[in-house]
Amino acid sequence: MPKIIKDIESKIFSTSMDLFLKKGYKAVDMKMIAKECGIAVGTLYNYYPNKKELYISILKESWNDTFIKLDSVLESSLLPKEKANEVINILYSDIENRQGIGKELRNDNIKDLSNDKRVTEFKETLIKKIELSISKLEKKEEFKEDKNIDMKISEIILMSIIVIIKSHKNEKVKNIKILNKTLEAFLV
CATH class of the missing domain: 1.10.10.60 (Homeodomain-like)
Structure with a gap:
């Protein structure tokens, strides 16, 4: 039995x-x-x-709650700048709590993952969620001509969160303030 x-x-x-x-x-x-x-x-x-299917399952499940929170903020009645700040707070806290699951997504040398369509779609979804909140914000004149500025800012914010958590993990409040100031550097 x-x-x-x-x-x-x-x-x-x-x-x-x-x-x-x-x-x-x-x-x-x-x-x-x-x-x-x-x-x-x-x-x-x-x-x-196989291992890849298990990893992708963990990745999707661990980020599902984050996507729900981000959708809630994007649908809220908060002002655009408040939405962007809340998106940063959610991402920071959830990435911090996840303790690095997904860090392999930055490594294109793991062909098993980087060549998988689901992983590519996941990355795109994550950037799009951040981009949605940033797209509602008025950018400084010098950035208005760049059609990809919202995506670029989203990538900067996401990668900065990952790096700053790793480098300065015991300074959450200061880190979030720096991330918000970084975002504001692009805004009117």
């Missing part, structure tokens, strides 16, 4: 997420995940056909 493990999917999810955070995508394999979960490798393959 097969061994019944309660909440096996959530155990696989949380254990895998922890391993990806600690060791990075390349260093983790299905055998390692199964061992940490206390299950047979075959059991793990019953839930996920």
Whole structure:
């Protein structure tokens, strides 16, 4: 009779997420995940056909709540500048709480992920959500001619959040203030 493990999917999810955070995508394999979960490798393959599918599932699930929060802000009655500041706050807090899951998305050298259409779509969705809040803000005259300015600002903000969390993790309030001031440098 097969061994019944309660909440096996959530155990696989949380254990895998922890391993990806600690060791990075390349260093983790299905055998390692199964061992940490206390299950047979075959059991793990019953839930996920490979490491990439498991990682993408974790990535999507971990960002789903963030996207819901961002949509809520974008649909709110806040003033455009308040929306942009709230978007920065949400992104900062959620990226900080996620402790780096998704950092591999910056590395184009992981072909397994960078060539996957779902990963590309995910990156585009993330930038679009930020871009939506920034597009409502009036830019300084010198930036108005650039058709891609909203995307560029979005990329600057997102990458800055990632770098500043890593470099100055115990200074959240100051970091968010700097990010907001960075955004304001582009605005009227």
